[in-house]
Amino acid sequence: MCFMAIDDLDEGSKKDKWFLDSGCSRHMTGDESKFAFLTKxxxxxxxxxxxxxxRIIGQGNIGNGTSSLIESVLLVDGLKHNLLSISQLCDKGFKVIFEASHCIIKDIQNDKTIFMGHRCDNVDAINISKYDGHDRCFSSMHDQSWLWHRRLGYANMDLISQLNKDKLVKGLSKVNFQKDNVCEACQMGKQIKNSFKNKNFISTTRPLELLHMDLFGPSRTPSLGGKSYAYDIVDDFSRYTWVLFLSQKNETFYEFLKFCNKVQNEKGFTITCIRSDHGREFENIDFEDYCNKHGINHNFSAPRTPQQNGVVERKNRTL
Structure with missing residues (x-):
């Protein structure tokens, strides 16, 4: 609660006085320095x-830099006084009581006095500088539904409406909570990927037309030969799988080179296309030069989308 004596209204504190005006439609001031937050x-x-x-040149919150005392205040060019709109206070759920020597602003829900002003020169004024700012005033009853959506941990609007209806949250504004636009934070944090459906047919017509490749490791338990990495190659047509064991990831290209020469001679087919992720063991100059020289198309799955290389990814989980 803030008390202001008439003696406090000297020339030095006039700039801190806010006059309660029943003819004023919005809170407004002409002093830009009073704003803790201002949007031009x-x-x-x-x-x-x-x-x-x-002319209105901005809108923001009046405060002490750490907390907002008054929200939705207009910055009006040339205005010489600070005005508090009684109608705007009432719309936010406050009750303004005028007496002969003072005025009181109360929170209707808990009947708590949050400001007391005094009459001076036949007008009622409140000295904002006397307010300590530990509690928020004029903002706990904020009427912006999307601000309450953020305050309540990005809760669903239907849930907030139910909380409001059952009066389960103290200070929650009596406003209409509707999902009239999209919350960007919710869109980024709650969006899900579409499922990747399995194909019921084989898209290739012969062996070695498409090879799926992946590398996993280092494994906690090395192989009998002391190898810690496994290089998997799956033929798309036959689903035949080759597993090559490596000591280091940089051996991938040289093992692929030996594999190509061997398997193409054995099967009598040439490799047309290979598919892998964007791992540096596959996306490098050696693989690029070899594929360009032998006419092999190297496809890459999208980053952080292992489903696009699911044929060999599923093989890894069974090894």
Whole structure:
């Protein structure tokens, strides 16, 4: 609770006074230095009592830099006073009570007095500088549904509506929670991949037309020959699998070179296409030069999408 004596309203504190105005449609000020957060904007005017117009040049939150005291305040060019809109306070769920010598702003839900102003020169004013800022004021009843969506851990709008209906969250605004747009954070954090359906047919017509390749390791238990890596090659047509054991990953190309010469002589077919992931053991200058020289098409699966190379990935899990 903040108390302000009439004696405090000297010349030095006039810039900190906020006048409660029933004829003001929005909170507004002309002092840009008061904003803890400000978004510049173009367009829009407010009309003063003498029908003069002031240009709106921004909107933001008034505060002490660590917490917001008043939210949704307009920055109006040329405005000489700080005005609090009574209608905007009431829309946010507050009750404003005027007495002969002072005014009180209360939270309707818990009947707590959050601000007390005093009458001076026939107007009611609140001195914001006297407020300690430990508790948030005028913002706990924020009417932006998507802000409450973020405050409540990106909860579903239907869930927030149910919480609001059952009055399970203190201070939750009585606003209409609708999913009228897409939350970017939810889209990034909750999106899922479409499933990769298995093919019910073989797309190749002969052996060695397409080879699936993958390398896994180092294994905790080496082979009898002291090898820690396994290089798998699966023929797409016959699903025949070759497993080559390696001591180091940099032996991959040389084992592939020996494998190509041997298997093509044995089977009487040439290798047309190979498929692998983007591992550096496959995506390097040696593989590229060899494939270009012998007319082999080297396909790569998309990053972080092992399903596209699922034929050999499934083989790895069974080894």
């Amino acid at each position: 904007r173009k367009g829009g005017y407010v009309t003063f009592g003498d029908n003069a117009k002031g």
